[in-house]
Amino acid sequence: MVGTSFKRVIRxxxxxxxxxxxxxxxxxxxxxxxxxxxxxxxxxxxxLNATLAEVEKKxxxxxxxxxxxxxxxxxxxxxxxxxxxxxxxxxxxxxxEALAIFKERHKDxxxxxxxxxxxxxxxxxxxxxxxxxxxxxxxxxxxxLENGGFDALDKVDYRQNEAIFKRLEAVLALTRxxxxxxxxxxxxxxxxxxFNTIRxxxxxxxxxxSIMRLVGASTWxxxxxxxxxxxxxxxxxxxxxxxxxxPATLWLGPRARExxxxxxxxxxxxxxxxxFFFALLLVGITIGVFSSFVATRRYLKI
Amino acid sequence: xxxxDNVSKIYGGNSVAIEGVSFTVEPQEFVSVVGQSxxxxxxxxxxxLAEERPSAGSVYxxxxxxxxLSRSExxxxxxxxxTVFQDFRLLPQKTAYENVAFALEASGREDEEIAADVPHVLxxxxxxxxxxxxxxxxxxxxxxxxxIARALVNRxxxxxxDEPTGNLDPLNTWEIIRLLGKINELGTTVxxxxxxxxxxxxxxxxxxxxxxxxxxxxxxxGRYIL
Numbered sequence: 001m002v003g004t005s006f007k008r009v010i011r012x013x014x015x016x017x018x019x020x021x022x023x024x025x026x027x028x029x030x031x032x033x034x035x036x037x038x039x040x041x042x043x044x045x046x047x048l049n050a051t052l053a054e055v056e057k058k059x060x061x062x063x064x065x066x067x068x069x070x071x072x073x074x075x076x077x078x079x080x081x082x083x084x085x086x087x088x089x090x091x092x093x094x095x096x097e098a099l100a101i102f103k104e105r106h107k108d109x110x111x112x113x114x115x116x117x118x119x120x121x122x123x124x125x126x127x128x129x130x131x132x133x134x135x136x137x138x139x140x141x142x143x144x145l146e147n148g149g150f151d152a153l154d155k156v157d158y159r160q161n162e163a164i165f166k167r168l169e170a171v172l173a174l175t176r177x178x179x180x181x182x183x184x185x186x187x188x189x190x191x192x193x194x195f196n197t198i199r200x201x202x203x204x205x206x207x208x209x210s211i212m213r214l215v216g217a218s219t220w221x222x223x224x225x226x227x228x229x230x231x232x233x234x235x236x237x238x239x240x241x242x243x244x245x246x247p248a249t250l251w252l253g254p255r256a257r258e259x260x261x262x263x264x265x266x267x268x269x270x271x272x273x274x275x276f277f278f279a280l281l282l283v284g285i286t287i288g289v290f291s292s293f294v295a296t297r298r299y300l301k302i
Numbered sequence: 303x304x305x306x307d308n309v310s311k312i313y314g315g316n317s318v319a320i321e322g323v324s325f326t327v328e329p330q331e332f333v334s335v336v337g338q339s340x341x342x343x344x345x346x347x348x349x350x351l352a353e354e355r356p357s358a359g360s361v362y363x364x365x366x367x368x369x370x371l372s373r374s375e376x377x378x379x380x381x382x383x384x385t386v387f388q389d390f391r392l393l394p395q396k397t398a399y400e401n402v403a404f405a406l407e408a409s410g411r412e413d414e415e416i417a418a419d420v421p422h423v424l425x426x427x428x429x430x431x432x433x434x435x436x437x438x439x440x441x442x443x444x445x446x447x448x449x450i451a452r453a454l455v456n457r458x459x460x461x462x463x464d465e466p467t468g469n470l471d472p473l474n475t476w477e478i479i480r481l482l483g484k485i486n487e488l489g490t491t492v493x494x495x496x497x498x499x500x501x502x503x504x505x506x507x508x509x510x511x512x513x514x515x516x517x518x519x520x521x522x523x524g525r526y527i528l
Contacts, residue, residue: 211393215380215409216380218374
């Protein structure tokens with residue numbers, strides 16, 4: 001008996017879905033909007049997180065050594081630094097490497113190149129680039145270097161970047177908050193529209209629901225088809241949204257990458273195809289089923 | 303079988319629909335409830351179907367307090383009560399056959415059972431040749447007979463007819479009344495709410511007369527007196 005009822009619920013859902021053709025299409029299109037908003041929210045988060053990670057990667061402390069500092073002395077400092085729990089990674093750049101990098105960076109500048117050639121000797125010192133485990137640990141690394149009494153140390157470079165990074169982080173955090181709020185508000189509006197479209201569709205079926213109730217149909221027998229229909233709407237809407245994201249990210253991806261740096265949205269889309277679809281599907285089906293549930297509740301009271 | 307125990311229903315705080323109504327209906331009885339529009343007939347029926355809750359008192363069906371049942375138990379009571387309304391309440395996008403089958407589907411019967419029972423009950427109301435017609439293709443009398451078939455198909459203990467002839471011409475009216483009489487003879491309790499004097503005077507069965515929400519007469523072989 002339960003199996004028979006279940007079969008009928010599913011069958012009635014498909015029949016209703018098909019017979020209410022235009023209402024189904026309208027509902028799906030409105031739901032596509034809501035799902036697009038949800039998807040954009042995900043994309044936006046991915047973009048900002050990648051940007052932030054990119055920026056954090058660029059933060060490091062550079063310890064510049066004097067020209068005459070011996071390698072043993074530098075390695076001694078490196079050894080001490082490695083003993084600190086705050087330090088994640090240390091890169092050693094020797095005098096020669098520092099010069100090579102400098103030359104490479106200024107190879108187009110004839111003045112600098114000729115000035116270097118004229119100088120004849122290497123004016124640069126060796127450098128230790130230190131990355132801390134956490135953002136807030138940089139301060140203590142800098143303090144360690146400055147108060148350690150290392151004679152070979154020329155200067156520690158962190159302070160001048162610090163302000164810029166802090167500001168960039170603040171800007172990113174603000175962007176994230178504003179972007180999140182805007183998308184969330186738009187998403188909520190789209191959800192309300194989808195919800196009302198479904199409610200309206202069910203409103204037209206209220207007479208049918210009351211008749212079903214009076215011939216002794218159970219709550220779930222009446223409600224079931226509407227819930228399945230809502231899930232169907234969500235399913236088709238998320239497929240359409242998924243299809244829209246393909247050209248959208250293809251177009252937007254390189255442009256966003258240029259602007260924010262970090263990830264290409266299109267490669268994120270293709271790499272996370274199933275996960276992303278699953279997320280959209282979840283949003284779509286939740287909207288569909290939830291709206292149908294709430295909308296039928298009113299007419300099921302009798 | 304059905305017992306109204308001092309039932310009152312007050313809508314919106316001060317609009318009294320029925321007040322202090324008590325009566326009993328025995329199995330296989332044919333009871334007419336009469337009264338002018340607004341005398342409380344429809345409220346009485348809504349209370350029995352648990353569509354409305356009483357403001358005071360209790361309604362019993364087969365010694366169950368209808369309004370003490372949980373929401374999931376109410377459908378089982380309704381399957382034992384067949385209902386027929388003035389406006390037929392058929393589903394317009396379903397054929398006569400589907401409208402009747404629908405009541406069985408809703409109560410979870412198997413397909414084979416439905417295929418056997420529906421033609422049988424449509425035959426009983428004289429519509430075996432109209433099974434595949436949609437409601438708009440049938441006359442008012444035929445639509446009401448489909449509704450009666452739907453009410454009967456679950457083999458209910460009681461059939462409640464709320465002004466079943468209100469929208470019908472005299473000829474169709476008599477056919478419907480005859481059909482209700484036949485259903486009663488076959489052993490089903492019938493409760494008929496109407497304000498049609500001719501019908502009541504002809505049937506010659508028990509009549510409960512309502513006036514302003516109160517029972518003013520309850521006679522074994524009643525007539526329509528207001």
